[in-house]
Structure formats: structure tokens, C-alpha cells
Amino acid sequence: MKIFEVAYPLNHKPAAEELISAAARSCGVPAKKIVRCDIVRRSLDARGQLVYRYQVRAQMEGDEPAKEYRFDYKNVASARPVIIIGGGPAGMFAALKLLERGLKPVILERGKDVHSRKRDIAAISVKGTVNPESNYCFGEGGAGTFSDGKLYTRSNKRGDVYEVLHQMVAFGAPESIITDARPHIGSDILPRMVEGIRECITSHGGEYHFEARVTDIKPLSAGGRWEVICDGGLTFKADDVILATGHSARDIYKLFDTRGWALEAKDFALGVRAEHPQSLINRIQYHGRWQPGIPPAEYYLAEQVEGHGVFSFCMCPGGILVPSTTETGSLVLNGMSNSQRNGTLANAGMVVQVSAADVPEYSRYGTFALLEFQREVEQKMFAFSNSLHAPAQRMVDFCRGRESASLPKSSYTAGTTAAPLHELLPPFIADRLRKAFVLFDRKMKGYYTNDALLLACESRTSSPVRIPRDPNTLQHASLPGLYPCGEGAGYAGGIVSSALDGIAVANVI
Numbered sequence: 001m002k003i004f005e006v007a008y009p010l011n012h013k014p015a016a017e018e019l020i021s022a023a024a025r026s027c028g029v030p031a032k033k034i035v036r037c038d039i040v041r042r043s044l045d046a047r048g049q050l051v052y053r054y055q056v057r058a059q060m061e062g063d064e065p066a067k068e069y070r071f072d073y074k075n076v077a078s079a080r081p082v083i084i085i086g087g088g089p090a091g092m093f094a095a096l097k098l099l100e101r102g103l104k105p106v107i108l109e110r111g112k113d114v115h116s117r118k119r120d121i122a123a124i125s126v127k128g129t130v131n132p133e134s135n136y137c138f139g140e141g142g143a144g145t146f147s148d149g150k151l152y153t154r155s156n157k158r159g160d161v162y163e164v165l166h167q168m169v170a171f172g173a174p175e176s177i178i179t180d181a182r183p184h185i186g187s188d189i190l191p192r193m194v195e196g197i198r199e200c201i202t203s204h205g206g207e208y209h210f211e212a213r214v215t216d217i218k219p220l221s222a223g224g225r226w227e228v229i230c231d232g233g234l235t236f237k238a239d240d241v242i243l244a245t246g247h248s249a250r251d252i253y254k255l256f257d258t259r260g261w262a263l264e265a266k267d268f269a270l271g272v273r274a275e276h277p278q279s280l281i282n283r284i285q286y287h288g289r290w291q292p293g294i295p296p297a298e299y300y301l302a303e304q305v306e307g308h309g310v311f312s313f314c315m316c317p318g319g320i321l322v323p324s325t326t327e328t329g330s331l332v333l334n335g336m337s338n339s340q341r342n343g344t345l346a347n348a349g350m351v352v353q354v355s356a357a358d359v360p361e362y363s364r365y366g367t368f369a370l371l372e373f374q375r376e377v378e379q380k381m382f383a384f385s386n387s388l389h390a391p392a393q394r395m396v397d398f399c400r401g402r403e404s405a406s407l408p409k410s411s412y413t414a415g416t417t418a419a420p421l422h423e424l425l426p427p428f429i430a431d432r433l434r435k436a437f438v439l440f441d442r443k444m445k446g447y448y449t450n451d452a453l454l455l456a457c458e459s460r461t462s463s464p465v466r467i468p469r470d471p472n473t474l475q476h477a478s479l480p481g482l483y484p485c486g487e488g489a490g491y492a493g494g495i496v497s498s499a500l501d502g503i504a505v506a507n508v509i
């Protein structure tokens, strides 16, 4: 098996024979000795003339064929149950792996099925009301269902990324995610994929329970038998419980605290969402050569400001901004897009790394110091207009410390209000952001502009708390049979890594 690279113009899709000829030239073997060629990766190269670069795997005579992904789900109706709390990527992919291994997943999800969830999500922007059980973070498919669906993780450190991608394709994601260097799915496709996964799980004997918020988890024996209790009294028992509740399930952290179970504070990042015209980002990143048919440009920026990290997070080209809080009286923004990414604006979280040392005044909250800081900033942003209207300011105005006389058009679905973000944000956050924006302009000339709008706040970048677990057994450090999993437990960040963590935990069980 040999891997080689070849480049073609954007509008040229190489045929099989063409790749075999290219492999013969590149690897110095006769074409007749090449059994087949497969594209393993396609990336857009904008450094010179715009081209697609292909990494191609050539299978020679006598080579083992490349791994094929096949998923053999067993009927588990009468198998040993494993309770999964949370139906996000970690919970869903744990469930699929349990089906392969012949165990019965029982998913308890506080939110609604994806179809009913859409109505609650629409109400957030239209009526300004947040259902604390059904919103952009809670409900079938978890926080990733109404998102940009970026699947950029390529590190196989946590498991086989391609296993996740092939499974997603089997449930309706476009095949291009397997080979694209920057794959994404989009919110017009994600809900269907999530429904397909549920149908697979239930048709093989697994269980899904919606509107089943877990309020208590009780050990029934020292060896690891558990009782899980939902709102309304519904209870479930099992030897193994996967806790995959995401970074916004603050009640689960409180439950751990009440029960005296170990938790740790964890650094996270907080800041704003920056929104630029997509045409400007295209011009900067493609050096003025963007043309229709080419994917809208992305960016990733990072700087150290006086020893502290400031970076872009979850950039959404052609996307929209949405209110993704889970609580009433609090304001959080995040980005999502459809598969075409054809909106006219580009948004990204622009965030500052926050550790306990940055907020000594919160030390009285112990393990929850960063969580309380996060909550208070979110409440302060809501309180500014006592609504989900996001406090907003133009970028240069923010850096110069003056309020914006007018605001540019924003994609944020719940509306914006002009605000002095330079005063409203915690001073160390505002200060580091201000310095970083000017530095970012050196990397992307034109990024620092008053045509860019800043909206506050972006605060749910990752969990500010970690649930410790044994690195080998993946069980909670002192609770056998309880498996903290995914982003909420602090072991993943993003859709793919959360899915991989779910698979890893299911494999251990």
C-alpha cells in the first residue's frame, strides 16, 4: 500500500484510471500492478493557484486491502442493560457500540425527540423563551444536532475517527466527510442522521426514553449496581451507567457535590462571538481569488497575550448565530450552519483561556469557582437588556473603548442591542481580547475592522468542571460501574471526540 499526493484544478474530479496512471508515475511501478486507488483526503490549497490536493492510497498486487467498515448490530432486546444518561454524540455512539457488542443500551434523555425539539428551538428566537429541558444543548442528539456539524478531529489518539465518520455516512451524512480535510455536515442534515441512529438502536432492542431528566443516581452495592431515578420517579437499574450529560448539565455536577463524589475544576475559555462579512474573510483567506463554487473561507487564530491564550473557537463560515443558553435569565451564543454554508456572514467564538487564578474572588465556590464565574457572566449579558437580545459592539469601537453609534447587520436570530462590551465583560477578558484583535490583524490583514461585530457572550466552550475517572477502566475514580463520558465529564471537546469517547467507554464495558 502506498500513499501519494496529486493536485488537480478545482473543477476536475479525477477518474479511477487517471489516479492509477498518477500512482504508477509517482510510485514508479507499472500501472498493471496497481489493483485500485482510493482518495483518502482532499484539501483545498489556496497558497498559489487554487487547486485540490488529493492524498491517494494505491493498493498494489499482493497488498492487504484497506480496512472496510461494517457494523454488525445484534438484537439486544433481552441482553444485559447498560444505562446511558444523555443522548448526545457520546451517548449515541456508546449505544451503537453496545449494540455491536451485544449489550442493551437504555438511553435516558432529558430533552425531547429531535422533531419536537425543533419547535422549542424556534420559540427561543421568536418568543424569547427558553425551555430548560429542550433547547440548543438539550434534546435528542445533544448539543451537536443544531450546529455547524464540523468534524475536524483527525487525531486517532482517542480511537478510530474513520469508524465514527463511516457510521455517520451510514446514517445519512454525505460521503465527502470521509475524505474532506475540513468535513462538516450542517443542521439541515444532522437531525435526520440523529433520527436514523435512534431508529437503529430501538429496532435492535435498545431503549430511548425522552423527557427523562435524571435527578438521582444511587449506588445499590459497593461492587457497582446502580439505580437511576428520573424526574417523575421513573427508575432504572443496571450494573453499568454511562454518564454522558454534556457541559451544560450543571444539575449533574451539583448532584455529585451533594453526594460528596469527586469533581475537579477545569480551565475553560470565555469571550465573544465575532461576526464578519463572509466576503471579507474569503478575500483575506483566498487572497482575492475566491469564486462561486469554492467553499466559504474559514480561519483559525491564536495568540498569547501576556502569557494567556486567546483564540478563535468553532468558526462557522456562512453560518448564523443562535441563543444556546439552557437557563432562563442567561445569555449564551453559539454558531450553526446548513450544509451549503451559504449565509453572508462568518462567525467565530473569540475566547480567552480562563483558569481559577484569573478569578480569585470566586475561590469561595471551590470546585465550582469557574462554573459560577461562567454563570454570572451569562446572567450579566442577559441582564443588560433583560432579554435574549445580545449586547453588541463593533470591533474597533470595542478596542477603542467607545460605544457603537450603529450596528451592522447580524445573523443572530434573537436580535442585538448596542452595548459597551469593553465595560460589560470582565476586565481581564476585555483587555486580552482587545490586544489580541490587533495582533490577529497581522495574521489576517483586514480582520480588525469596524465592519466586524462582537456579540456577548461565548461561554460554553468546554466544561468548567471535570469528573475524574481511571484512565484504564474509564470508571469514576471511586465509583465502580459509573463511567463519566464525553464533553461534560471533561474528556472530549466536539462531536467527533465525544463520539470516540462514547465508543471507548462502551468497549471497556
Ligand SMILES: Cc1cc2nc3c(=O)[nH]c(=O)nc-3n(C[C@H](O)[C@H](O)[C@H](O)COP(=O)(O)OP(=O)(O)OC[C@H]3O[C@@H](n4cnc5c(N)ncnc54)[C@H](O)[C@@H]3O)c2cc1C
Pocket: 085, 086, 087, 088, 089, 090, 091, 108, 109, 110, 111, 136, 137, 138, 139, 140, 141, 142, 143, 144, 145, 146, 147, 148, 149, 150, 151, 152, 212, 213, 214, 215, 244, 245, 246, 247, 248, 249, 251, 252, 314, 322, 324, 334, 335, 336, 485, 486, 487, 488, 492, 493, 494, 495, 496, 498, 499
Ligand atoms: C450551537 C452549537 C454548535 C456547535 N457546533 C459544533 C461543531 O460544529 N462541531 C463540533 O465538533 N462541535 C460543535 N458543538 C459542540 C458539540 O455539540 C459538543 O461538543 C458535543 O455535542 C458534546 O457531546 P456530548 O455527547 O458529550 O454532550 P452533549 O451533546 O451536550 O449531550 C448531552 C446530552 O445529555 C442530556 N442530559 C443532560 N443532563 C441530563 C440529565 N440530567 N438527564 C438526562 N439527560 C441529560 C442533554 O439533554 C444532552 O442531549 C456545538 C455546540 C453547540 C451548542
